[in-house]
Amino acid sequence: MQLTLEFGGGLELLCDSVKIHKVNVDLPDESHILTMKDLLKWVRTNLIKERPEMFIKGDTVRPGVLVLVNDCDWELSGQLETTLEEKDVVVFISTLHGG
Amino acid sequence: MEAGEAKSKKAGGPRLCCICNLRRPVLKRPKTLQQICRECFYEVFEEEIHQVIVKNHLFKSGERVAIGASGGKDSTVLAYVLSELNKRHSYGLDLFLLSIDEGITGYRDDSLETVKRNEVQYGLPLQIVSYKDLYGWTMDDIVKMIGLKNNCTFCGVFRRQALDRGAALLKVDKIVTGHNADDIAETVLLNILRGDIARLSRCTSITTGEDGPIPRYYFSTECIYSPNAYRGFAREFIKDLERLRPKAILDIIKSGEDFRIATTTKMPEQGTCERCGYISSQKWCKACVLLEGLNRGLPKMGIGRSRAGDVNGDLHNKNESKSGPTVKSIESRKQCGSLDF
Amino acid sequence: MAKSNLLFIHFSSSSFSSRRRPGLLKHLSRRLSQTACEFDMACNSSGCESGGCSEREKENGSKIEESAVAGGVSQESVCVKCKCNEPMTFGDGGSDDGRFCADCFRNNVYGKFRLAVTSHAMITPSDNVLVAFSGGSSSRVALQFVHDLQIKALKNFEASRDRSLPVFGVGVAFVDESGAYPALSTEMDDAVAWIRSTVSSLSKDLHVVPIESVFGSDSVEARDRLVKLLESVSDETGKEDLVLHLRMLSLQKVASENGYNRLVVGSCTSRIASHVLTATVKGRGYSLSADIQHVDARWKVPIVFPLRDCVWQEITRFCQLDSLKTMELARHPQSGINELVSTFVALLQEENPSRECTIVRTAAKLTPFHFNKIPETDDSNVPMATQRRLKKFNLKYDGSMTTEAFCPICNGPLNGSDSSDFNTFEEECNESDALYAACCSSCRFQILPQDRSSLERFGSFLPHQILSHQKKVNSQAYLREKIKDCLILDNDGEEAV
Numbered sequence: 001m002q003l004t005l006e007f008g009g010g011l012e013l014l015c016d017s018v019k020i021h022k023v024n025v026d027l028p029d030e031s032h033i034l035t036m037k038d039l040l041k042w043v044r045t046n047l048i049k050e051r052p053e054m055f056i057k058g059d060t061v062r063p064g065v066l067v068l069v070n071d072c073d074w075e076l077s078g079q080l081e082t083t084l085e086e087k088d089v090v091v092f093i094s095t096l097h098g099g
Numbered sequence: 100m101e102a103g104e105a106k107s108k109k110a111g112g113p114r115l116c117c118i119c120n121l122r123r124p125v126l127k128r129p130k131t132l133q134q135i136c137r138e139c140f141y142e143v144f145e146e147e148i149h150q151v152i153v154k155n156h157l158f159k160s161g162e163r164v165a166i167g168a169s170g171g172k173d174s175t176v177l178a179y180v181l182s183e184l185n186k187r188h189s190y191g192l193d194l195f196l197l198s199i200d201e202g203i204t205g206y207r208d209d210s211l212e213t214v215k216r217n218e219v220q221y222g223l224p225l226q227i228v229s230y231k232d233l234y235g236w237t238m239d240d241i242v243k244m245i246g247l248k249n250n251c252t253f254c255g256v257f258r259r260q261a262l263d264r265g266a267a268l269l270k271v272d273k274i275v276t277g278h279n280a281d282d283i284a285e286t287v288l289l290n291i292l293r294g295d296i297a298r299l300s301r302c303t304s305i306t307t308g309e310d311g312p313i314p315r316y317y318f319s320t321e322c323i324y325s326p327n328a329y330r331g332f333a334r335e336f337i338k339d340l341e342r343l344r345p346k347a348i349l350d351i352i353k354s355g356e357d358f359r360i361a362t363t364t365k366m367p368e369q370g371t372c373e374r375c376g377y378i379s380s381q382k383w384c385k386a387c388v389l390l391e392g393l394n395r396g397l398p399k400m401g402i403g404r405s406r407a408g409d410v411n412g413d414l415h416n417k418n419e420s421k422s423g424p425t426v427k428s429i430e431s432r433k434q435c436g437s438l439d440f
Numbered sequence: 441m442a443k444s445n446l447l448f449i450h451f452s453s454s455s456f457s458s459r460r461r462p463g464l465l466k467h468l469s470r471r472l473s474q475t476a477c478e479f480d481m482a483c484n485s486s487g488c489e490s491g492g493c494s495e496r497e498k499e500n501g502s503k504i505e506e507s508a509v510a511g512g513v514s515q516e517s518v519c520v521k522c523k524c525n526e527p528m529t530f531g532d533g534g535s536d537d538g539r540f541c542a543d544c545f546r547n548n549v550y551g552k553f554r555l556a557v558t559s560h561a562m563i564t565p566s567d568n569v570l571v572a573f574s575g576g577s578s579s580r581v582a583l584q585f586v587h588d589l590q591i592k593a594l595k596n597f598e599a600s601r602d603r604s605l606p607v608f609g610v611g612v613a614f615v616d617e618s619g620a621y622p623a624l625s626t627e628m629d630d631a632v633a634w635i636r637s638t639v640s641s642l643s644k645d646l647h648v649v650p651i652e653s654v655f656g657s658d659s660v661e662a663r664d665r666l667v668k669l670l671e672s673v674s675d676e677t678g679k680e681d682l683v684l685h686l687r688m689l690s691l692q693k694v695a696s697e698n699g700y701n702r703l704v705v706g707s708c709t710s711r712i713a714s715h716v717l718t719a720t721v722k723g724r725g726y727s728l729s730a731d732i733q734h735v736d737a738r739w740k741v742p743i744v745f746p747l748r749d750c751v752w753q754e755i756t757r758f759c760q761l762d763s764l765k766t767m768e769l770a771r772h773p774q775s776g777i778n779e780l781v782s783t784f785v786a787l788l789q790e791e792n793p794s795r796e797c798t799i800v801r802t803a804a805k806l807t808p809f810h811f812n813k814i815p816e817t818d819d820s821n822v823p824m825a826t827q828r829r830l831k832k833f834n835l836k837y838d839g840s841m842t843t844e845a846f847c848p849i850c851n852g853p854l855n856g857s858d859s860s861d862f863n864t865f866e867e868e869c870n871e872s873d874a875l876y877a878a879c880c881s882s883c884r885f886q887i888l889p890q891d892r893s894s895l896e897r898f899g900s901f902l903p904h905q906i907l908s909h910q911k912k913v914n915s916q917a918y919l920r921e922k923i924k925d926c927l928i929l930d931n932d933g934e935e936a937v
């Protein structure tokens with residue numbers, strides 16, 4: 001599945017300072033949908049190069065990381081359960097650092 | 100079937116923006132839990148800031164105001180909102196952007212670029228003051244001399260003065276900074292955790308430093324090096340709290356405002372530095388003590404409690420001694436990257 | 441009867457404790473009569489030594505080396521206090537592990553208790569004190585110490601020729617919270633039996649009261665009201681806090697109905713540190729300083745906190761050392777804000793063993809209220825030593841005896857900003873508005889139901905004490921509003937402080 005992932009607010013530092021990643025994520029085995037939960041796992045293994053604890057806490061993002069799916073706060077779309085579709089844009093912004 | 104459901108989920112269900120009832124909501128405001136759309140969010144957000152400004156009589160018409168701009172989110176938003184409100188409500192302010200260049204290679208470059216973009220975007224004149232110009236030392240030079248340990252002491256102390264000196268260059272009446280509610284809540288907690296009652300009494304006040312050279316409204320400093328362990332815990336704690344009860348952040352600030360702190364609680368005496376004229380509770384201000392150390396090749400001077408005392412103690416011995424020992428600890432316990440008022 | 445597996449009774453099994461226990465009282469009272477003043481000295485230094493309040497040094501990083509050296513010395517096994525006995529090792533890596541010998545450790549903890557009691561006139565000879573006992577370590581130690589103090593007073597009484605000074609009385613109260621937390625009911629019989637046997641040697645008067653007793657004497661109806669009241673509170677944290685307030689009401693009820701004039705609560709430094717943060721997080725900054733002092737006399741029966749200066753680790757070690765048995769009921773697990781704060785404080789404490797002390801010390805610098813001391817009594821009953829101490833410590837109080845208004849739910853003093861709604865409040869308005877107007881902003885948010893009909897229901901289930909209190913607040917506010925223009929604005933000046 002083609003997705004655009006954006007990291008901001010300092011999170012880009014965790015993945016080689018690249019802010020925008022156009023990625024192709026495989027659907028998890030025996031499933032034909034991709035949820036944010038799956039995507040976070042994928043990002044954790046494939047994109048985050050250092051200090052993953054700055055991004056993930058437990059099975060979700062660290063408190064203070066803002067997640068937007070197609071410009072819409074994921075709190076409105078079901079957070080981890082949000083299902084993703086082809087060409088979706090997911091933005092992660094850390095609000096933890098600096099003003 | 101599933102896809103259909105997903106679509107409706109993504110559209111935020113059948114719900115519409117709580118305020119205009121027209122557009123689809125894009126976010127849930129932590130403060131009110133309202134689901135609102137982009138347009139309404141801008142509107143209420145800007146209106147709230149306007150109310151804060153009006154209610155607290157922050158500005159007078161004709162004033163020159165510097166916006167402490169770090170290039171980060173908060174100060175960028177502040178620059179935008181303030182220039183917007185200044186036009187919309189005819190505050191009659193002369194606005195400036197004021198940035199500090201610590202001289203850390205690869206650290207400020209990006210954010211200074213952002214500030215320069217802001218300068219063009221909002222048509223606000225920009226003044227950049229650098230450590231190099233003010234003190235003759237960049238942070239890179241300092242780190243080369245003293246290593247990574249303790250460099251935040253220099254950075255913090257120098258930055259405090261740099262803003263004021265930059266403000267003097269611009270001849271502004273006030274400095275505005277982009278501290279947000281999270282920052283202030285965090286400061287309240289940290290001051291409790293480290294037992295700093297003097298700061299605790301000051302940190303929620305919307306204006307600080309009225310007795311200083313220039314009244315300044317919140318400024319935030321950031322540092323990517325060696326944060327204190329409990330500072331990290333506190334930040335995460337606040338985010339956990341917000342998740343559980345969004346109102347908690349505002350409640351912490353309310354608590355901070357309501358604490359019964361007697362005015363008799365010892366506050367450091369304020370005087371002026373004999374060397375540079377900056378406000379100081381000691382003969383020399385902290386920046387001058389640190390600078391003296393750097394220039395004399397004794398960079399450890401002024402770091403830590405006892406040593407900070409030594410330098411000024413030295414001076415006292417040569418001249419007459421004046422201030423008690425209690426004052427020193429307050430200066431030197433300043434935390435790296437902390438919000439200094 | 442089948443033994444419930446929810447009841448945990450901890451028998452501490454440290455090697456030296458079993459032979460120590462029977463002799464402790466004798467030992468303590470002997471030490472006491474020998475050198476009463478020694479405790480004060482021990483405590484002055486210990487306040488920082490055992491609590492490890494050497495925070496500043498640690499934060500500056502400058503003294504870390506030194507303390508490591510000190511630790512090294514004590515490894516060579518001499519008690520840092522008496523410099524002769526072998527120090528105890530708990531092997532838990534705590535801050536005072538391997539520092540004190542058993543005797544000095546005991547003296548140190550008891551000394552803090554005794555200093556608190558004497559310097560704040562918590563217990564005087566003519567008093568009749570009720571110890572709130574939950575079965576946990578803190579209240580167990582508090583009960584033990586109060587008992588020891590009584591034994592000593594009895595001895596003095598018998599030894600004195602004229603027998604002029606009476607000996608204070610000691611009662612114990614346990615509040616059965618199974619009405620609020622049904623999960624507790626299966627183990628409650630066992631728990632109460634355990635408490636009876638534990639307390640029997642320490643006090644003749646044990647009062648076991650169900651928490652719903654504040655709703656009236658008909659136990660079925662009372663429990664029903666309690667359940668319905670709690671059901672109408674939607675916020676989990678609010679529910680927990682409401683139960684705490686009701687528990688305090690029950691304790692007050694027992695105390696005043698049975699002629700006690702002091703209530704001893706065993707809250708330790710660690711508990712108070714958590715309270716400082718929860719209160720801050722709940723927006724209770726104004727009333728906070730009322731809750732964390734040694735004495736809280738805003739209640740009908742003044743509450744005293746003699747273990748306020750002891751940290752949890754000391755308390756549990758003391759229990760371990762002297763084989764004081766404790767009982768942890770499988771309480772309703774904390775949730776929400778309270779739980780989050782406890783976890784946070786535990787984390788901080790781990791990072792720096794003196795953090796709890798620092799938190800409490802910071803909060804202690806806030807200005808207390810006029811009721812944070814034992815009300816002036818007949819001076820002849822207060823021993824000279826105590827009078828001197830009170831003078832010596834010259835505790836700062838809010839001198840003005842303004843009649844404070846209190847939130848009817850939590851009994852927290854109301855701030856100016858809380859009562860801003862009074863301005864629009866009319867005596868004629870309906871009951872739920874009146875309740876809302878009388879409460880502090882924190883209770884309004886987390887305890888009072890938000891919609892009108894639930895609020896009405898909630899109000900109808902509240903115990904009578906709370907309702908009558910609320911009426912009082914309303915009428916006070918009403919009066920205040922009416923005569924506002926005639927008042928000299930001395931109040932404003934005070935609040936700005």
